[in-house]
Amino acid sequence: MQEVKVSAPGKIILFGEHAVVYNRPAIAVPVTQVQVEVTITPLEKSSPNTVIIQSPNIGLESELKDLLEHHPIKVALMGVCRKLNIAEIPPCSICIHSTIPVASGLGSGAAVSVALIRAVSAFCERPLSDAEVNELAYEVEKIHHLTPSGIDNSVITYEKPIFFIKGEPFSTLEVGKPFWVIIGDTRISSPTAITVSEVRQAWEAARLTYERIFDQIRDVVLQAKEAIETGEVEKLGGLMNRNHEFLRQINVSSPELERIIEAALKAGALGAKLSGSGRGGNMIALVHEHESKPIAEAMQKAGAMRTTLTRIG
Numbered sequence: 329m330q331e332v333k334v335s336a337p338g339k340i341i342l343f344g345e346h347a348v349v350y351n352r353p354a355i356a357v358p359v360t361q362v363q364v365e366v367t368i369t370p371l372e373k374s375s376p377n378t379v380i381i382q383s384p385n386i387g388l389e390s391e392l393k394d395l396l397e398h399h400p401i402k403v404a405l406m407g408v409c410r411k412l413n414i415a416e417i418p419p420c421s422i423c424i425h426s427t428i429p430v431a432s433g434l435g436s437g438a439a440v441s442v443a444l445i446r447a448v449s450a451f452c453e454r455p456l457s458d459a460e461v462n463e464l465a466y467e468v469e470k471i472h473h474l475t476p477s478g479i480d481n482s483v484i485t486y487e488k489p490i491f492f493i494k495g496e497p498f499s500t501l502e503v504g505k506p507f508w509v510i511i512g513d514t515r516i517s518s519p520t521a522i523t524v525s526e527v528r529q530a531w532e533a534a535r536l537t538y539e540r541i542f543d544q545i546r547d548v549v550l551q552a553k554e555a556i557e558t559g560e561v562e563k564l565g566g567l568m569n570r571n572h573e574f575l576r577q578i579n580v581s582s583p584e585l586e587r588i589i590e591a592a593l594k595a596g597a598l599g600a601k602l603s604g605s606g607r608g609g610n611m612i613a614l615v616h617e618h619e620s621k622p623i624a625e626a627m628q629k630a631g632a633m634r635t636t637l638t639r640i641g
């Protein structure tokens with residue numbers, strides 16, 4: 329057995345979050361500026377079933393056998409064992425390092441699962457295919473999010489911009505002309521499962537209204553897909569603003585997100601919206617690269633604790 333190192337990127341949803349849970353399309357892209365890195369080191373002399381897990385970011389240091397059955401890390405590792413048809417993972421130490429903030433819409437949970445599943449299957453000298461990694465990571469997402477659409481694990485597994493509809497094979501998006509987005513982090517952690525279940529309750533209470541909003545989001549996503557593919561970047565700003573207005577209507581924005589979005593637009597962003605499940609986490613602003621510095625500064629003044637400029641395409 330040899331040491332294995334695997335990394336996985338974060339992600340942002342450009343268009344269509346929440347509506348994607350209700351079978352409307354969405355668009356997501358990988359963000360390589362933030363990463364999860366998993367290192368697996370063999371423990372040759374240990375007893376046969378010693379697997380040590382260390383994840384300093386979440387203060388975890390434990391043996392695999394001591395983790396609860398439904399712990400996402402355990403579910404991911406047991407999934408790999410099942411897939412490879414092995415009783416246990418050879419003795420090793422698994423170290424998980426992440427620069428992706430937790431519960432902030434950047435896909436930290438899915439990135440840990442993808443990196444972990446890839447690393448363990450490679451360590452066992454039987455690397456799984458992308459499709460198998462994606463399938464197992466989706467099972468873990470169910471623990472994090474209860475009713476996940478599957479968009480996070482898909483974009484992170486394939487590391488490409490994707491056009492995604494729940495339950496259907498996704499397509500990768502060809503970006504006609506690269507564009508730039510600043511990600512602004514409120515540093516308010518907001519668990520996806522809670523926001524998604526509150527949206528569900530509201531949908532159950534007013535189905536017609538919510539279905540109409542989700543249909544309008546679908547129209548925005550379809551126009552955005554075309555604009556991205558044909559390189560009509562200037563159209564994307566207005567579409568982001570419209571998408572955000574619908575997210576406001578389903579009550580997933582927050583005063584902190586609104587302040588940063590407003591500051592970005594005032595400073596010259598072409599469009600801005602929350603990204604991910606909302607109520608905190610991250611927002612995104614579409615910018616011309618040469619104007620990105622003053623816009624990022626305005627976002628920081630309005631409360632963004634961290635800004636990250638990322639190129640798409």
Ligand code: PMV
Pocket residue numbers: 341344345346347348349432433434435473475476477478479480520524603604605606609
């Ligand atoms: O994990 P987040 O915060 O990026 O949110 C996921 C996006 C949702 O559409 C809200 C949920 C889902 O499963 O697609």
